[in-house]
Amino acid sequence: MTRTRIFSGVKPTGHLTLGNYLGAVRRWAEEDQHRADGVFCVVDLHALTVAHDPARVRRLSRQAATILLAAGLDPDRCALFVQSHVDEHTRLAYLLECTATDGEMRRMIQYKEKAARERARGGSVRLSLLTYPALMAADILAYGTDEVPVGDDQAQHVELTRDLARRFNERYGHVFTVPRATHPPVAARVMDLQDPTAKMGKSQARSAGIVHLLDEPDAVRRKIMRAVTDGGSEVRYDREAHPGVANLLDILSAATGGRERPEELAGQFGSYGALKKDTAEAVVELLCPLRQRHAELSADPAYVDGVLRAGAERARAMARPWVDAAHRAIGLLPPV
Known part of the structure; x- marks a missing residue:
């Protein structure tokens, strides 16, 4: 066939x-x-x-x-x-x-x-x-x-x-x-960390809300920790009412292989800070092998x-x- x-x-x-x-x-x-x-x-x-x-x-x-x-x-x-x-x-x-x-x-x-x-x-x-x-x-x-x-x-x-x-x-x-x-089932459209109503686009002039694949780990952490969230303090997955939090949950779910849906992950966090920290570490861990392999290939x-x-x-x-x-x-x- x-x-x-x-x-x-x-x-x-x-x-x-x-x-x-x-x-x-x-x-x-x-x-x-x-x-x-x-x-x-x-x-x-x-x-x-x-x-x-x-x-x-x-x-x-x-x-x-x-x-x-x-x-x-x-x-x-x-x-x-x-x-x-x-x-x-x-x-x-x-x-x-x-x-x-x-x-x-x-x-x-x-x-x-x-x-x-x-x-x-x-x-x-x-x-x-x-x-x-x-x-x-x-x-x-x-x-x-x-x-x-x-x-x-x-x-x-x-x-x-x-x-x-x-x-x-x-x-x-x-x-x-x-x-x-x-x-793809999760994170088909990752949003800008500073403007969660706009796509995370590679052509945008401002990069504070954009995680580039070759960013250093500290830069990744800084961008995610400074991500715009929403009013209130409850971690809840709601793309309309809470787009900033929903974007972080989408990213965390996708970065960890989609083992848990964003809605499921929301119940595991009592604060926005904890969600940002776990999301940042998951993204750093995800991108580390890619950055290392890119450096090797760039040398050849x-x-x-x-x-x-x-x-x-x-x-x-x-x-x-x-x-x-x-x-x-x-x-x-x-x-x-």
């Missing part, structure tokens, strides 16, 4: 965070690559949709790839590569732009939010910010993907990918697998380069038949 194929990626627009790890990366390493045919990449082309420093994008792309290896992705079990190293992504993206509509692109929540921020800063909105969901769809569909493990904020993009796959198949003949989104860049080179070759071999089939189906002459 053919194994399930999974695709997912990380965008090098900032240092990877605890939210990235608990919501996605740990699951890729501990579960997905073992049960399925995993395709994981650093989606560097997506980082070009807003103003950026080229040197920083290159640096963060390498750092992200190294962290994925340090987190446990095994190049013998999965394909790990950089998006721009595989031309099939952009070859397919234009075909999907020709399948999507302007209205679909403008309805994307992330486009609305990011475009509003760019305009508020007095900047211009790049066309690629509007069209990048088509590139994201190409990332997924180029591999015959069955599952896309995503956080809540990306669910809309996966739904658009499903719509584009079905529309293409109906118009031009069956080419694409229609993928489905999957979500030739190994990381070799992994990315082999991963790109493997990815091209997987993607080319799907993309070639899409080119034929939509009416393009094959190369002569």
Whole structure:
């Protein structure tokens, strides 16, 4: 039987965070690559949709790839590569732009939010910010993907990918697998420690509420101990009324492997301080092996380069038949 194929990626627009790890990366390493045919990449082309420093994008792309290896992705079990190293992504993206509509692109929540921020800063909105969901769809569909493990904020993009796959198949003949989104059961969306109504995002300018995966243990403890909680003193899991406490309970539950649900953990604490202390220590313990392995890999860049080179070759071999089939189906002459 053919194994399930999974695709997912990380965008090098900032240092990877605890939210990235608990919501996605740990699951890729501990579960997905073992049960399925995993395709994981650093989606560097997506980082070009807003103003950026080229040197920083290159640096963060390498750092992200190294962290994925340090987190446990095994190049013998999965394909790990950089998006721009595989031309099939952009070859397919234009075909999907020709399948999507302007209205679909403008309805994307992330486009609305990011475009509003760019305009508020007095900047211009790049066309690629509007069209990048088509590139994201190409990332997924180029591999015959069955599952896309995503956080809540990306669910809309996966739904658009499903719509584009079905529309293409109906118009031009069956080419694409229609993928489905999957979500981790706990901490799918870790929130900012200083603003528990906002996602812990790696692209945010202020980092007081963001735990980065390479933060030193003392920095992790300091950020969590200073986390915003809520009025009152009762430790209770209620995302609406007590978002700060709920976020800490979500993090603690996920950091300890989900052995106890956040609601169950709430009853074990008599104060916010005790909850923060246990959460901080659990996160420090969780991230220590990753930081150590990242330091080892960073000292051997030739190994990381070799992994990315082999991963790109493997990815091209997987993607080319799907993309070639899409080119034929939509009416393009094959190369002569």
